[in-house]
Amino acid sequence: MKNLGISILAILLLTPSLLWAKEVIDLTSKVEIEVVTTNEQGEQVTVRQPASKVLPGETLIYTNTYHNVGDDLAQNIVVNNAVPAHTSYIAGSAFGDGCEILLSADGGKSYASEGELTVVGDDGTSRPALPEEITHLRWIVREYQKPGDGGDVGFRVRLQ
Amino acid sequence: MNLQHPPPGRYPPRPHPLALLLLFAIAFVLTTMAALATGTPAGTLISNTAQASYSVGASSLSKSSNTSTFAVAELINVNVVSQDGGNVGVVPGTDDQYLTFTVTNTGNGDESFTLSADSAIAGDDFDPTLVGIFADTNGDGQYTPGVDLAVPGGVVDLAADAGVTLFVVNNIPSTLPDGVTPIADGQTGTTSVSITSNTGSGALGTLIPNGGDGGTIDAIIGSSGGLPATTDATYTATSISLDVAKTAVIVDPYGGSTPIPGATVTYSLVVTVSGSGTAVGLTITDPIPANTTYKPGSLTLDGVGLSDGAGNDDGEATGSPVNLITVRLGDMTAGSKTITFAVVID
Known part of the structure; x- marks a missing residue:
């Protein structure tokens, strides 16, 4: 027992960065709807509002904002988001500047870029995944993020 | 009848x-109701949480976002x-x-x-x-x-x-x-x-x-x-009326028209529809009179023979011995049709 305790202490002492690295990335998620309204100039404009009074068939916009709020460089940032239950991904709607965007149709086990993603149909042959089969989205942020840096990634869905 | x-x-x-x-x-069109999928039930909460993973130096870190939630409206x-x-x-x-x-x-x-x-x-x-x-x-x-x-x-x-x-x-x-x-x-x-x-x-x-x-x-x-x-x-x-006139012609075995045993009675049913509209699914049945025997193969509709067996055409003679004739005329507009069959007096 004494030896085991010493071993654990040794491992902890050898991995100081794991213990002491401070979180630097803040991640916020919001869901909005688009509403057509008339502005002060009498023009019809589309504005985004927080999602409310949402009915089946309507479109929702999910936006995740990552932001380096720390003092250290953040690298290898990957944002993952499951398509919410009762919603269907809208083809081509994933966005994220400076990101490689990947989709999954198997619950997040495998990913491919949109248009490359395939699923195996009931007959055993491979075919392109349908938008409503998308289960997860992934954004791989290409650049490191200095303190103060950040960006938006997101996608649109239709409420079933 | x-x-x-x-x-x-x-x-x-x-x-x-x-x-x-x-x-x-009147013609009845059964309009099948399409199976409707009306969507996510009212009140369902739709929630979303994103995750980020990243590294700082040699350390791997992760962060979950807030959870956004809204209720589906009705x-x-x-x-x-x-x-x-x-x-x-x-x-x-x-x-x-x-x-x-x-x-x-x-x-x-x-x-x-x-x-x-x-x-x-x-x-x-x-x-x-x-x-x-x-x-x-x-x-x-x-x-x-x-x-x-x-x-x-x-x-x-x-x-x-x-x-x-x-x-x-x-x-x-x-x-x-x-x-x-x-x-x-x-x-x-x-x-x-x-x-x-x-x-x-x-x-x-x-x-x-x-x-x-x-x-x-x-x-x-x-x-x-x-x-x-x-x-x-x-x-x-609409005023559609249906009239059925039944007449009988008797031929006895001796060339006369006396209703005696062995005489053949040929019945004619003239079905007449008049007025506007359609009589839908019209079926005529007529029991074989008591003390007579149906003459096999004698059933006709507008001069065309109908088999005695059931299911192969629009008419049949059923029972053992035969006790009923049935003729399905279907949908009829104004006009008339004639059914005949014969019996032999016992």
Whole structure:
């Protein structure tokens, strides 16, 4: 027992960065709807509002904002988001500047870029995944993020 | 001799209560109701949380976002569809003539609707007298007085996707609104059926704050024309009559026409439909008279032989010994058809 305790202490002492690295990335998620309204100039404009009074068939916009709020460089940032239950991904709607965007149709086990993603149909042959089969989205942020840096990634869905 | 009504469920028989030989019918189109997927139930919470992973130096870190959540609002939408496939033929002066509607909740929440009917509307020839709105209590798709019960207050409660068949029942007057002029063939009387949601009414998109299931979510009018919505259905006066004349010709074994044992009796049934409209699903049956024996192979329709066996053509002689002949004439408009068969006197 004494030896085991010493071993654990040794491992902890050898991995100081794991213990002491401070979180630097803040991640916020919001869901909005688009509403057509008339502005002060009498023009019809589309504005985004927080999602409310949402009915089946309507479109929702999910936006995740990552932001380096720390003092250290953040690298290898990957944002993952499951398509919410009762919603269907809208083809081509994933966005994220400076990101490689990947989709999954198997619950997040495998990913491919949109248009490359395939699923195996009931007959055993491979075919392109349908938008409503998308289960997860992934954004791989290409650049490191200095303190103060950040960006938006997101996608649109239709409420079933 | 019997005039058989069509089998239940296939056509809606609406017999004239006063005259056996007076029939009317109208083509009945069974409109199948599309299976509707009305979407995510009202009140469902839609939540989302994103995750980020990243590294700082040699350390791997992760972060979960806040969880965004909203509740699905309630869509109030209803379809009222006439199931009559066109105007309903009625004989003036007959009671309990019904219009068939289906009411389907095409919204995403539990909803209570109120129906009302107005038979005294402008633009038609005669005014049916509204009896009421009735449920298809026994589920046979036909209104049966005393069996199918009135819908109290016209209120129907339907879960999302659920539908119900309702009958709007009228008595048909024999005269136009002047009370004197008889209703003529082809004249029409319309009933307007109105439906609204007991949650609220208004134009498409009208918001009913906290009107949804449980009172905590908003409800929104989703019917394209708003609520209340109206649907019309129309009766057309028709006077179709059916007459069957039966005659017999006797030939005895000795070349005479005496009804003695061994004599052959050939019966002719002349079926005549007159008036406007179509007699639907007409079937003629006639029992073989007592003390006679059916002459095998003698059944004919308009001079063409019908086999005695069942199922291979429109007629048969059934029983052992044969005790009934049946001929299915199908749908008949004005005109006549002749059925013959022969028996031998025992």
